[in-house]
Amino acid sequence: MSNVFELKNVYKTYRNDGKEFTALKDVSLEIREGEIFGIIGMSGAGKSTLVRTLNRLEEVSDGSVKFYDKDLMALSARELHEVRHSISMIFQGFNLVSQRTVIENVEQPLRIAGVPRGKRREKARQMLEIVGLREKESVYPARLSGGQKQRVAIARALAADPKVLLCDEATSALDPKITGEILDLLKKINQDRKLTIVIITHEMAVVEKICDRVAIIDDGILAEIGDVKEVFSAPKSKAAKKLVFPSNPFDPSDPDSRLIRIVFDGTRASEPFIANLVEQTGLKVNILSANTRSVGGIGYGQMVLELPKDESEQKTITDFFTGNGLFVSEVR
Numbered sequence: 001m002s003n004v005f006e007l008k009n010v011y012k013t014y015r016n017d018g019k020e021f022t023a024l025k026d027v028s029l030e031i032r033e034g035e036i037f038g039i040i041g042m043s044g045a046g047k048s049t050l051v052r053t054l055n056r057l058e059e060v061s062d063g064s065v066k067f068y069d070k071d072l073m074a075l076s077a078r079e080l081h082e083v084r085h086s087i088s089m090i091f092q093g094f095n096l097v098s099q100r101t102v103i104e105n106v107e108q109p110l111r112i113a114g115v116p117r118g119k120r121r122e123k124a125r126q127m128l129e130i131v132g133l134r135e136k137e138s139v140y141p142a143r144l145s146g147g148q149k150q151r152v153a154i155a156r157a158l159a160a161d162p163k164v165l166l167c168d169e170a171t172s173a174l175d176p177k178i179t180g181e182i183l184d185l186l187k188k189i190n191q192d193r194k195l196t197i198v199i200i201t202h203e204m205a206v207v208e209k210i211c212d213r214v215a216i217i218d219d220g221i222l223a224e225i226g227d228v229k230e231v232f233s234a235p236k237s238k239a240a241k242k243l244v245f246p247s248n249p250f251d252p253s254d255p256d257s258r259l260i261r262i263v264f265d266g267t268r269a270s271e272p273f274i275a276n277l278v279e280q281t282g283l284k285v286n287i288l289s290a291n292t293r294s295v296g297g298i299g300y301g302q303m304v305l306e307l308p309k310d311e312s313e314q315k316t317i318t319d320f321f322t323g324n325g326l327f328v329s330e331v332r
Helices: 047-053 077-085 102-112 117-130 146-159 176-193 204-210 228-233 238-244 273-281 311-323
Strands: 003-016 019-032 036-040 062-067 087-091 164-168 196-201 213-218 221-227 259-265 286-295 298-306 327-331
Touching (some): 003 047, 019 062, 019 196, 036 047, 036 204, 047 196, 102 117, 102 146, 146 164, 146 176, 164 176, 176 196, 176 204, 196 204, 204 228, 204 286, 221 228, 221 238, 228 238, 228 286, 259 311, 273 311, 311 327
Parallel strands (some): 036 196, 036 213, 164 196
Antiparallel strands (some): 213 221, 259 298
C-alpha cells in the first residue's frame, strides 16, 4: 500500500508582534492510500494546523510534507494547483453558497475547472445520487437541514474526482444521529471509490466508528499513532488514555486506591468475568464504570475497577484477567 502523505519532522511556528507560538513540534507520520485516517486532539492541540499542511494551506517552518512522493514545498504554483485539485475538503460550517441551488453548489469546482455546463450538470447529478439528495437539486441551502447541507458539501467535494478527502471537524455541528449517518456515508464512499479520507476531530467516538488508524496530537506533539483498535484497547500515551478511558460515575472508596481498566471485545460479552473472578479466586472488585463502544464495527466492553488494598490480591486479580485474554491497564 503506497503512502499518500508522508510527513517528516514537521514544525510550524507562528510569529506575531515579536512573539512565537509553535503549533506543531517534530511531527512525523504516514497516511496510506485507501485508508480512513483520523487525527484527534483537544481544542488548540494543533490538529487543524496539521491538516492544512497536507495541501500547503499552511507553510511548514521546518521538515517536509510529501504527497505521493512530491515535496509540496518544492512545487511551483502550477504544480501546487494540480495537487490541490486532487485534495478536496469539507468543513464544520458546510461553506455552501446561499445564492446558488444545491446542484449549482455541487457544480462549483467543475465550473472553476472549465467543464462545459452539460457535462458538469450530469456529473453533479451523479454526485447528488451518491449522497442521497438527487431530489433536492433545485433547492437552496437555506431550506436544508444541517445533515443535508453536509451531504451537499460532500457531493461538491467528490465532483472534482479527488484522490483525498480532508474532513475538518465535519460532523461537529451535527446531532449524534445525523453524525452517524454522515460517518456511514463517508465509510461507504471510502469503500466504493477507494478514496483516502483524513478526518480531523476532537471526538473519539468519530474515530472509533470509521477510522482505520489514528494519530493523537497533544500540544503540537504526536503523542501516539496506531490502529484504532489497538489504541482503544491498550493506549500508551497520557493523551490517548484521556480520550479512551471512560469517566468514572462513582468515586473509589479511597483516594489512594489502585484502579485498572479491563477491555474485552463483543465475542466475549456474554462471559461473566467478574462472577468468575469471585468464584475462582474468592476476591472481589468494585466496579466504578462500565460501558460498551463500537470500534471499527466491532463491539467492545470496558470497565474501570477498584482493586483490594493487598498487593498480592491485586496481582491475583490482574493475572486472572490477563490470563483470560482481556486487556488490562492502569488508571491514574
